[in-house]
Amino acid sequence: MQKRPYIFQQLTGVKTVDFEFLLTTRVSVRSVLVAAMPRQVHLWFRSNFWLVLAWSCFWACSDYCLASDELLYTHELVAAADDTEFLVQIEAGAPGTSWEESGRECGVLKVVIEARYDQHVLLFGGEHVTSYAFLAGPLPRGRHTLQILWDKTWTRDLQERPAVLSLRAAALDRKNEAQEPLLRAPILYLRNNTIGRFSDVPLILYWERQHSPSPRLAYTVIFSNEDGGTDTERLMARWGRTTDIEWCYSYTQDENNPIEQYQGRNHETLPFRGRKEGWHPILYDVTTNNNFSDSLSDPIDFRMRPAPVEARLEGRSRESVMDQFPWTYAIMAEEMIREEKLEYPADPGSPNVSDLRNYAYLDVCSEQRGTELYFAVLLKGNERWFRSDHGDPGSGIERSGCVRSTVELPPGTRPHDIRTLRIHCRPAPVPEGKMPVPSPAAEIRSVLRLFLLEKDYRPGQNLLERVVGRRLRPGQSLALSPDSIPR
Structure with a gap:
């Protein structure tokens, strides 16, 4: 430097x-x-x-x-007009990093524009050269120097410098409606007590056009984990993951004024009244279950501006976004290892979470009225049914729509070992002060996916995709056999 x-x-x-x-x-x-x-x-x-x-x-x-920052790359941004914004994409790798090892979790890049701090970029892909996209601006008309620095502050044991091999920047056009999701993407400040710990880190920011209860542009963050909120065992049973998926910001343009909202503490939907950079709202992660605030008196300069990706989730689970970015499974699993949250040796009869490669992951779409579902898997040559809820009455799924769950299996289970998937229906607990739903039932529409994780934690082949169209009443179940699986 x-x-x-x-x-x-x-x-x-x-x-x-x-x-x-x-x-x-x-x-x-x-x-x-x-x-x-x-x-x-x-x-x-x-x-x-x-x-x-x-x-x-x-x-x-x-x-x-x-002194702890080392210059890796310099690029000149040319703003043809005031308030120009850029979509920036880099190709980068970080040799010697491992998300499961403290002190060298990943390469940490600091982006500086005209000698002013702008954001951090975390190199989740490790030594593999990977594409990372982020947003920059708005900037006044003219030429601007963008520098990418290696921030050594948070990875004390990392010796090898990250490599930024290339950088491409494309100016955005505010008149182009197709680019609106990029121009309104939130700027995310990490929670103060996670900085340097590489816990509850934003992995993916995605956007979608929602039409209920009214048309709106909504943004959701996939975090590497959540330190608070739902315990890990129920995360796996009820949500099929240990990542945390939280909507953060929405924008609706009505006839007169825009309606902007964000997810505040206790999952409360609140009007956004915070600061912006251009059209970008600034949000702060302030709770251990990754809820947000639109203001904070003492934020630390560690924020992220990932370019959001589009998610079309009609007839799909939110977790399917992770399938588009398979590396998120490795981050999810390795954070569990680093934080010592896994059971050794693994016991599929225990609710404690073990190596995430020991689980069958499944997506099911249903409409429920006063019911909840849990799942069980039978292996060939074994008469024991392994259950998603481990017998815990609080680990069923009462949500309608497309949901994900997991079933823990013995270590070393292979895809062709799976004989049967069974979907169970039972009454959902009646909330205090509410009346029981008359004639409770669950309409099982389809099974979208059933898969195991490979050795490198990436999702394996889909073992079961089936249109079902079957109604289950409490106490009933439905058995499905996977498609033919080659050894």
Whole structure:
């Protein structure tokens, strides 16, 4: 990194800032200034000597603070007009990193525009060269220097520098309606107690056009985990993952005024009244279950501006977005290892979560009225049914729509070992103060997916895709056999 020239270094030859030296050489420094400057400038320096001293020390200290940052890449952005924004894509890799090992979880990049901090980019792909897309701007008309630095602050044990191999930047057009989801994407500040711990990190930001209860543009974040909220065992049974998926911001344009909302503490939908950069709302992760605030008095400069991807979720589970980015499964699993949340040795009869490769993952679409579902898997040569809920009455799924669950199986289970999937229906608990639903039933529309994870944690082949169209009443179940699976 190029060092800033210090006034006192240039004038006196001092290589480092020595406050005692500066104080004791005040006369000689002034003598140099007097000889080199016109009388008017000399008089100004004479009356503002301590201001000059403070300014010099500030720049010296700022260089010291930036000593942990190493310049990796420089690019010039050309803004043809005021408030120009860019979609930036880099190809980068981080040798020697591993999400499951503390101190070298991933490469951490800091993006600086015109010497001002803009955002961080985390290299989740490890040593593999991977594409990362983020947003920059709005910027005033003209040329702007974008620098990518290696921020060494958070990965104390990482020795090899990340490599940024290429960078492409494309200016966005506010008149193009197709680019609106990029231009309104939220800026996400990480929760203060997760910075440096690589926990509950935003992995994917996606957007969708929702039509109920009214048309709106909605954004959702997939986090690597949640430190609070639903316990890990029920996350796997009820949601089929240990990542956390939370909607964060929505925008609706009515006839008169836009309606902007975000998900606040306790999952409450609140009007957005916070700051923006351009059209981008600024949100802060403030709870251990990754709910947000639109204001924060003491945010740490660690924010992310990932380019959002489109998700079309009609007839699909939210978790299917992870399937589009298979590396998210490895991050999910390795964070469980690093945080020592897994059971060793694995016991499929215990509700404790084990290696995430021991599970069958399944997506089922249904409409429920006063019921909840749980699932069971039977293996060939084994008469024992392995259940998603492990017998826990609080681990059923009462939600309608397309949902994901998991069933823990013995370690080493292979796809062709699966003999039968059974869908069970039972009464849902009646909320306090509510009346039981008359004639409760679940309409099982389809099974979309049934898969195991490969050795590298990526989703394996789909073992079962079936249109069902069957009604189940409490106490009833439905058995399905996977499609033919080659050994």
